[in-house]
Amino acid sequence: xxxxxxxxxxxxxxxxxxxxxxxxxxxxxxxxxxxxxxxxxxxxxxxxxxxxxxxxxxxxxxxxxxxxxxxxxxxxxxxxxxxxxxxxxxxxxxxxxxxxxxxxxxxxxxxxxxxxxxxxxxxxxxxxxxxxxxxxxxxxxxxxxxxxxxxxxxxxxxxxxxxxxxxxxxxxxxxxxxxxxx
Amino acid sequence: xxxxxxxxxxxxxxxxxxxxxxxxxxxxxxxxxxxxxxxxxxxxxxxxxxxxxxxxxxxxxxxxxxxxxxxxxxxxxxxxxxxxxxxxxxxxxxxxxxxxxxxxxxxxxxxxxxxxxxxxxxxxxxxxxxxxxxxxxxxxxxxxxxxxxxxxxxxxxxxxxxxxxxxxxxxxxxxxxxxxxxxxxxxxxxxxxxxxxxxxxxxxxxxxxxxxxxxxxxxxxxxxxxxxxxxxxxxxxxxxxxxxxxxxxxxxxxxxxxxxxxxxxxxxxxxxxxxxxxxxxxxxxxxxxxxxxxxxxxxxxxxxxxxxxxxxxxxxxxxxxxxxxxxxxxxxxxxxxxxxxxxxxxxxxxxxxxxxxxxxxxxxxxxxxxxxxxxxxxxxxxxxxxxxxxxxxxxxxxxxxxxxxxxxxxxxxxxxxxxxxxxxxxxxxxxxxxxxxxxxxxxxxxxxxxxxxxxxxxxxxxxxxxxxxxxxxxxxxxxxxxxxxxxxxxxxxxxxxxxxxxxxxxxxxxxxxxxxxxxxxxxxxxxxxxx
Numbered sequence: 001x002x003x004x005x006x007x008x009x010x011x012x013x014x015x016x017x018x019x020x021x022x023x024x025x026x027x028x029x030x031x032x033x034x035x036x037x038x039x040x041x042x043x044x045x046x047x048x049x050x051x052x053x054x055x056x057x058x059x060x061x062x063x064x065x066x067x068x069x070x071x072x073x074x075x076x077x078x079x080x081x082x083x084x085x086x087x088x089x090x091x092x093x094x095x096x097x098x099x100x101x102x103x104x105x106x107x108x109x110x111x112x113x114x115x116x117x118x119x120x121x122x123x124x125x126x127x128x129x130x131x132x133x134x135x136x137x138x139x140x141x142x143x144x145x146x147x148x149x150x151x152x153x154x155x156x157x158x159x160x161x162x163x164x165x166x167x168x169x170x171x172x173x174x175x176x177x178x179x180x181x182x
Numbered sequence: 183x184x185x186x187x188x189x190x191x192x193x194x195x196x197x198x199x200x201x202x203x204x205x206x207x208x209x210x211x212x213x214x215x216x217x218x219x220x221x222x223x224x225x226x227x228x229x230x231x232x233x234x235x236x237x238x239x240x241x242x243x244x245x246x247x248x249x250x251x252x253x254x255x256x257x258x259x260x261x262x263x264x265x266x267x268x269x270x271x272x273x274x275x276x277x278x279x280x281x282x283x284x285x286x287x288x289x290x291x292x293x294x295x296x297x298x299x300x301x302x303x304x305x306x307x308x309x310x311x312x313x314x315x316x317x318x319x320x321x322x323x324x325x326x327x328x329x330x331x332x333x334x335x336x337x338x339x340x341x342x343x344x345x346x347x348x349x350x351x352x353x354x355x356x357x358x359x360x361x362x363x364x365x366x367x368x369x370x371x372x373x374x375x376x377x378x379x380x381x382x383x384x385x386x387x388x389x390x391x392x393x394x395x396x397x398x399x400x401x402x403x404x405x406x407x408x409x410x411x412x413x414x415x416x417x418x419x420x421x422x423x424x425x426x427x428x429x430x431x432x433x434x435x436x437x438x439x440x441x442x443x444x445x446x447x448x449x450x451x452x453x454x455x456x457x458x459x460x461x462x463x464x465x466x467x468x469x470x471x472x473x474x475x476x477x478x479x480x481x482x483x484x485x486x487x488x489x490x491x492x493x494x495x496x497x498x499x500x501x502x503x504x505x506x507x508x509x510x511x512x513x514x515x516x517x518x519x520x521x522x523x524x525x526x527x528x529x530x531x532x533x534x535x536x537x538x539x540x541x542x543x544x545x546x547x548x549x550x551x552x553x554x555x556x557x558x559x560x561x562x563x564x565x566x567x568x569x570x571x572x573x574x575x576x577x578x579x580x581x582x583x584x585x586x587x588x589x590x591x592x593x594x595x596x597x598x599x600x601x602x603x604x605x606x607x608x609x610x611x612x613x614x615x616x617x618x619x620x621x622x623x624x625x626x627x628x629x630x631x632x633x634x635x636x637x638x639x640x641x642x643x644x645x646x647x648x649x650x651x652x653x654x655x656x657x658x659x660x661x662x663x664x665x666x667x668x669x670x671x672x673x674x675x676x677x678x679x680x681x682x683x684x685x686x687x688x689x690x691x692x693x694x695x696x697x698x699x700x701x702x703x704x705x706x707x708x709x710x711x712x713x
Binding site: 002006011012013014015016019020023024027028031032037040041044045048049052107108111112115126127129130131135136151152154155158159161162165166 | 190192193194197199224225227228229231232233235236237238239240243244245246249250252253254256257426646647649652
């Protein structure tokens, strides 16, 4: 908190320390949403510029700094993706990982793409819950939604992903059957 | 509850986010409803796959080392210019030291976030673990014939004899090993699985090490020395989606050893038993353990028959658990060569693997069979670095007095008067440091238990603002340490102690340690300028 107070007061060193401390939080979320290292790098810059501009509005009495930072990061990354509004190459072209042998890799790849194709709201809860391992209450606070909404979004997201995994398994089964027949 | 109601609660149930009464109702329903039980299983599988997929995808996603400099350039100018030039310079070099220094792998900038360090540590640890394996292999030479049966103590004694004998290997040593690293103590299978492929030629000092993520096939780390250039992937964005080539910097470097003599010695097997701290302690503690158990013999897929020995000893991990764990070592049943190790702790009643390594290939190749310049390596892009900006710190040799070697280079480095009992000292310096600039060094004192005390150059201007410190300690000689409190951004619970030290010469030094603050203070009292 001291660090934040000093950064709020315009202390450049404190802000640098804040950046060092939380850059991974921002970068990893950005990477998981945008799916590209360069874009995540840019998002990291933009988010911290936003943080720098609006740090004085952060009020520790209203919640943790990480809650505030998660919110800014998610809002920025999801808006950025919406603005881009086109299918990324990765969604169209087979990724190199798909060329690696082994059904597990292909499956993970499919799951990665499926997760990234979830709605913004669902993707946000999935990342906060299953990457950052945050409790539902904190997720609710970050997204400024009721607890029940977090539950229902996660429920929908997981059921969608489960369905995709099942379809993938059926597809794999039929491929291996074809190979056996040949 | 009917099936629809239960199924709408299953995710929250799996996440432990239902109330006790809801839990009871759900469990009651599941006890008789096979449909919902099946749905629970499927959702549970999907949930763990999503979780491990996200962890794996993000594990290598780390911001570039230039991120702060980029950001700073965009911040309002008035404040930017307030930053002294020297500090900007030092932050660049300092970044190096906080990133990767041999045996300073656990070093952390007191301002750096724990998550970031943990990422770096992961890859560094993989590298170091590879070196440990190499070091072990280098000294466990094929020499002896196995008795038909042996006790645990006999096996350890024979292994120890083998270890003390110098390597007789001629030609290029090729070792491929597999390493699983789960220092954070995640659920089984969620750690980092790497393949380490190394070639070394003791005659020329050339070497080549490539570390690959076993799960994705992505290159993680590449470093090599071809006689006139050092190759090093540090600082590049590694292993993202597999689409990007891994950038490998090629810097002219004359010394046979990209990351220093220590590495060269280890990989070339000249160290005669100078095992890395972790590996040596595992082996030594096993030797000292009267209850070490010979579990039996097993035959691996690659045909090796090994003795399996197990003992209970301290296992370092970031999981906050009872530090006691199980260490298993595997010795070749014919040669007593150490072929692998496994360290685990008990967590939630289960055996959780913290690290595992296994030698897959160990062979000697003829001269001329290896492209030291990486020309045959797929998936990399070599970028020339004529000014050595990406050259790597070199560890000062241990066989000479490292303090003297350091004193020959600078008069502004602090070291402890004496290396504390049980600790060993390793000093690293960046090559090609201009004489008129701040000299960067790092001294790491480590003991067998894995504790460390590290001091390194931070800056050449007195600290202006120290209000961030949560404790200040002044030594009898007038050194002032500002302890920094490092809140963790995750609940994974890593603990580090340290801060910035203001010296009488106006310079600042960073201290990192696993020791308690009282122990750190006692160490600080022993700091003197090198002479």
